[in-house]
Amino acid sequence: MAFRGLRWSSRSTGVASVFLVLLLGPGPVVAAPLESAGAVDPDCAGTAAGDPHANARAKARPGAPHAAEPNELTAAEAAAQDRAVDSAYARRVGVAPLGVPHGKVGITVDVVFHVIAERRTRAGGDIPLALIEAQVKVLNDSFGGRTGGAWTPFRFKLRQVNRVVNPAWYPIVPESSAEAQMKRALRVGGKHTLNVYTGLLDEELLGWATFPKQDLDPYDGVVVLGESLPGGTAAPYNAGxxxxxxxxxxxxxxxxxxxxxxxxxxxxxxxxxxxxxxxGCPERRDSCATRPGLDPIHNFMDYSVDACMYEFTYGQVFRMIKAWKAFREP
Known part of the structure; x- marks a missing residue:
């Protein structure tokens, strides 16, 4: 992972004690060995039912049309998602949790990697365990505030690596029947279990993900280009x-x-x-000149190259915690 320096957000951190709230204990452990392998027959997998990306967002490479992203949320859809989170949070929590000292508590997220390959070679998509372990470290550094942004309580624990050779699922095509089959066949755990699918991706995309929702979505999880993991070949998007x-x-x-x-x-x-x-990394860009602040190009939720991105903000921390408590916390 590219070194970004220990820079802290220039945003106010006075609200940190409000945003860093208590969530107790890890979710259940996925009962499986760290490494498992096997070819999956697509004829034995599930079939598509409904829209697999009703709440999906994708990250495109430069030059890929922004409009080509699967199911980009409209303003109305984003507002509806927020209302759903607010409603679920009110039902489950009722009142705002008490603030806690920085760094004293954590939320453990169990992680399962599904390595989708065309054949059992690196060129065929079968990335080594070292890249996966490096990716989990990047997640923990990024969400732990160690790259320069806000501290979050999320900690990621690798529980299983599932290796699957299936040319019918390679490349992974968003919103396809093959993607639906893949996820129905492979996804494990509850809403609190992060399922990550790696492979070659279609349409010049680097990845996509589903938003949290009330009921467990069989398509829930994250899809990323395998070579975007730390040490991969997808420079400058290969630091995780x-x-x-x-x-x-x-x-x-x-x-x-x-x-x-x-x-x-x-x-x-x-x-x-x-x-x-x-x-890229367009320093000091101000694309909304009538609104306060420069563009947040160093934020992980922009499209900047990996070496340019290093932070979440405390407002984003609050948003993630609220959604976790509303929909993902066991």
């Missing part, structure tokens, strides 16, 4: 921040450029409005 970005969506974060310069933006108070995705 594609997965960080997609896990942000899995925890209910929107893109920093949601709604552009209008509306509620990404529905977070301490990220500046942004007209469009940032590619």
């Amino acid at each position: 921040d594609t997965a960080t970005h997609e896990v942000g969506h899995w925890l209910n974060l929107y893109h920093t450029f949601q709604d552009g310069c209008d509306g509620q933006g990404d529905h977070v108070v301490d990220t500046a409005a942004e007209a469009e995705p940032a590619f």
Whole structure:
């Protein structure tokens, strides 16, 4: 992972004690060996039913049309998602939890990697365990505030690596019947279990993810280009921040450029409005000149290259915790 320096967000941290709230204990452990392997017959897998990406967001490479992302949320859809989280949070929690000292508690997220390959070689998609372990470290560094952003309580624990050779699922095509079959056949655990699917992706995408929802979605999880993991070949997107970005969506974060310069933006108070995705690392870009702040190009929820991204904000931390308590906490 590229070194970014120990820089802290220039946003106010005075609200940190309000945002860092208590969530007790890890979810159940996935009862499976760390490594498992086997070819899966697509004829024996499940079939598509409904829309597998009703709440999906995708990260595109430069040059890929922004409009090509699977099921980009409209302003109305984003507002509906927020209302659903608010309602579920009110039912489950009732009142706001008490603040707790920084760093004293954590939420353990069990992680299962499904390595989808065309054949049992690196070129065929079968990435080594070392890349997966490095990716989990990147998640823990990023969400732990060790790259320069806000501390979050989320800690990621690798529980299983499932290796599957199936040419019918390679490349992984968003919103396809093959993706639906793959996820129905492979997904394990409850809403609190992070299922990550790696492989070659279609349509010049780096990854996509589902948002949390009331009921367990069989398509729930994160899909990332295998070579975007730390040490992969997808430079400059090979330091692991594609997965960080997609896990942000899995925890209910929107893109920093949601709604552009209008509306509620990404529905977070301490990220500046942004007209469009940032590619590369356009320092001091201000695409919404009539709104306060420079573009948040260093935020994990933008499209900047990995070496440029290093932070979540405390407003995003609050949003993730609230969604976890509303929908994902066991």
